[in-house]
Amino acid sequence: MxxxxxxxxxxxxxxxxxxxxxxxxxxxxxxxxxxxxxxxxxxxxxxxxxxxxxxxxxxxxxxxxxxxxxxxxxxxxxxxxxxxxxxTGNWIEMIRARWRFLDAGRDLAEAGMAVVADDPRRRERMRDFADFLSFLVEELGNDLTARWEAYQAKRKAEREAPR
Missing domain, CATH: 1.10.10.10 (Winged helix-like DNA-binding domain superfamily/Winged helix DNA-binding domain)
Structure with missing residues (x-):
């Protein structure tokens, strides 16, 4: 260039x-x-x-x-x-790669609950964190890919439509 x-x-x-x-x-x-x-x-x-x-x-x-x-x-x-x-232009794959970190964070929080098992307040904080990461994994994974692909196809069709 x-x-x-x-x-x-x-x-x-x-x-x-x-x-x-x-x-x-x-x-x-x-x-x-x-x-x-x-x-x-x-x-x-x-x-x-x-x-x-x-x-x-x-x-x-x-x-x-x-x-x-x-x-x-x-x-x-x-x-x-x-x-x-x-x-690559495969933006959704980039997000999927990040999701794997959410899984790892959730696993870490699960392990953390065992470390603080004797203290209900600390265990609850760790549980909230694990639940939040589980929620993100489920919500992002459910249909984000399908919604992105539909949105991308629609936008491309709009750009290519004769005016």
């Missing part, structure tokens, strides 16, 4: 700030923002680092994290030995 324009740089920076405001770190947000606007959509670690003025080590580390939550995928590019990445 050619050098980012001032407006594109500002947009990518705002993605970083958005991620920070939601409890994450800035660079993953910047990478997602960049991958949303870059051309071609496949970018090497070197290209990303240069465009964002960050280290290749940071880009590499964050790309591994984004791969774990299925936000990006590594793709082959002919005649290149570098690693290239692009967004």
């Amino acid at each position: 050619t050098e980012l324009s001032i407006r594109e740089r500002e947009l990518v920076g705002r993605f970083g700030l958005f991620t920070e405001m939601t409890g994450g770190q800035r660079i993953p947000g910047m990478l997602v923002g960049y991958l949303l606007i870059c051309a071609p959509e496949e970018q090497s670690i070197t290209e990303i680092a240069t465009a964002l003025n960050v280290s290749k080590a940071s880009v590499s580390t964050v790309m591994r994290q984004l791969q774990q939550v299925r936000a990006v995928e590594r793709v082959p590019v002919a005649d290149s030995r570098q690693h290239y990445y692009r967004l």
Whole structure:
């Protein structure tokens, strides 16, 4: 990709700030923002680092994290030995990857209840936390995927409809 324009740089920076405001770190947000606007959509670690003025080590580390939550995928590019990445575009899969953390948190809370079993008040706090995480897993898992797919199909049809 050619050098980012001032407006594109500002947009990518705002993605970083958005991620920070939601409890994450800035660079993953910047990478997602960049991958949303870059051309071609496949970018090497070197290209990303240069465009964002960050280290290749940071880009590499964050790309591994984004791969774990299925936000990006590594793709082959002919005649290149570098690693290239692009967004998967599978946003619901990203959320599903996060759900697994909810399961782990619920399991931790369940284990915590055994640790504080002799104190009803502490056990109740732990039970409330476990119940909340169970609720989230059930609510998010029930039909969120189906609702997203229906919404996405509707929006796509609206965009493609003749005017």
